[in-house]
Amino acid sequence: MLFKIWKKAPLHSCRISHDFSFYVGYLLGDTKEHCSTFKGTRTRAAFVFIIGFWLLDLANNTVQGPARALLADLAGPEQRNTANAVFCSWMAVGNILGFSAGASGSWHRWFPFLLSRACCEACGNLKAAFLIAVLFLTLCTLVTIYFADEVPLTTHEPNRLSDAAPLLEDPQQNGLDLSKLKPDKQVIDNANQSRTVNDYERDIHVKEAISKVDEDKNGGFNDGPGAVLVNLLTSLRHLPPAMHSVLIVMALTWLSWFPFFLFDTDWMGREVYHGDPKGSLSEVHAYDQGVREGAFGLLLNSVVLGISSFLIEPMCKRMGSRLVWALSNFIVFACMAGTAIISWISVGEYSKGIEHVIGGNKNIRIASLVVFALLGFPLAITYSVPFSVTAELTAEAGGGQGLAIGVLNLAIVVPQMIVSLGAGPWDALFGGGNIPAFVLASFAALAGGVFAVRRLPNLSSNSFKSTGFHFG
Structure with a gap:
């Protein structure tokens, strides 16, 4: 599972640095001006950047969805939470490796041949991270293809109602x-x-x-071209009643997470370090420094994520999955509110000329890293508990765990689209910056926590008893 997250280095880096796409845009006909002096718009680079992000997101869902479904199928009824916790711990290992690569600012010194007229230091660092990610992706993919020998099992499904089933059986x-x-x-x-x-x-x-x-x-078109979409939409009508609450809480949870995922390092570069990628040379340097510090914060986040993954099972056995999930949302609410407070203090000091404005206040930088680290604990819960709850609620619903995870994934991608399309206009309503998006995220997390306490089903704590994996 390491290969799933090794792309995190370029994923988070390209989120806040367009230099690699600048290089591709240069080859496609964008400006020939030196990268250290040009401050304009690179249309072709932006197009490459968008296409690359689509492919990254497609790869992410293509790997993570089937992997979680396979874990749910292999794990017995009493080991589903353990299986997802193990999955979460391997994600943390991959995150640590990926963010370590992304946080380094010395790649261009080790591989000077990556630099060119269209690719300066930041671009060289990013290209090196991409190349390492490609090597690990290739290695892990080849290992998986060679050693994984999955035998498809065919089962006789009983007749069930379907929107596409014939009304008459004659x-x-x-x-x-x-x-x-x-x-x-x-x-x-x-x-x-x-x-x-x-x-x-x-x-x-x-x-x-x-x-x-x-x-x-039985719906004989199950293997047809439109089978996946039809089955996915049909399954929404036949979900267990408790799954509707799970989908709502999941949507609110990810509505609170995506502003952080999309703008975390940009927030460090702008609000904490007071840099500007289009400003003066000192402001550009401060922004890049903030970006690398944000990558280090994500590294701390991943360390906490890995440690916390081993605490999920005992917490669920003692408190129940409902309260554990609600607790994670309340922690996200506090942390996202904390980022807004840190931003207000930092921007206030910048406007008043307090401290050395370029580079930010040391105490504020430390507080920001603490927030990054604390968010690793609720992230471990978000990566594990919702999928365990879904696996248990839909175990007897039919359609397989792949279909159940696909339905749950809708509650992730819809908030992602909302945040991606609406965060910019929302921030513009309040004068720009990342504070409005973080405030909205904190309220979404609060709503998700309250809804989880009131509406999520109470699953038996025995569901989280760990006796090892079941492969029989």
């Missing part, structure tokens, strides 16, 4: 005319009543017809 209504299946002739041996070749062929045709009818009754 073979005549399904486009089959059994009368056409009668043999041209019948030969009956009056002596021994032996079966003839035509009788045998007739039985074969009848069995095929019945098999086709059964396939239609």
Whole structure:
């Protein structure tokens, strides 16, 4: 699972530094001016940047969704939370490696050939992180393909209601005319009543017809091109009642997380270090320093994430998954409110000229890193508990864990789209900066925590008893 997160280094770095896409844009015909002096817009680079992000997000969901579904299928009813905790711990290991690569500012010294007229120091550092990510992705993918020997299991599914199932079960209504299946002739041996070749062929045709009818009754298009989307939308109508509350809390939870994920290092560069990527040379340097400090904060976040993943199971056994999930949202509420307070204090000092404005206040920088680290604990819960709850609630619902995780993933991608499209206009309403988005995130986390306490189902604490993985 390391390969899933090794892309985190370029993911978070390209979030706040467009230098690598600048280099590609330079090759595609953007400005020929030296990268250290040009401050304008690079249209082609922006296009490459957007396409790259789409591919990264696609890769993320392509890996994480099936991996979680496979864990839920392999783990027994009493080990689902343990399985997700192990998954979370490996994510933390990958995060630590990836953020360590992204936080380093010395790659361009070790690999000077990465620098060019279109690619300055920040771009060289980012290209090195990308190349390392590509190497690890390739290695882990080859290992997975070579050693993973998954055998698909086919099971006979009982007839179930489906939006696409035929209303009538008569073979005549399904486009089959059994009368056409009668043999041209019948030969009956009056002596021994032996079966003839035509009788045998007739039985074969009848069995095929019945098999086709059964396939239609069970939704025979399950392997068709639109099967995944149809099954996903259909499953929303047949979810267990408790899953509706899970989806709402999940959406509110990720609505509070995405502003932090999208703007964390930019927040460090702008509000904490008072830098500007389009400002003077000293402001650009301060911004880059804040970005690297933010990557270090994410490294601390991942360390706490890895440690906290081992605490999830005993907490769920003692408190229950409902209260553990609610606790994580309340912690996110406090931390996101803390980022807003830190921003107000830092911006206030900057406007008053207190301290050395370029580089920020040391105490504020330390407080920011503390917030980064504290958020690792609720992040471990967010990466584990919701998926365990979903696996237990949908264990007998049919459709498999892959479909259940796909439905839960809708409660993640929808908030992501909302934040991605709405954060900019929302911040602009209040004069810019990242504070408005963080305040909105804190209220979303508070709402998610309250809703979790009041509406999430109470699952038995025995569900989190750990006796090891079950592979039978």
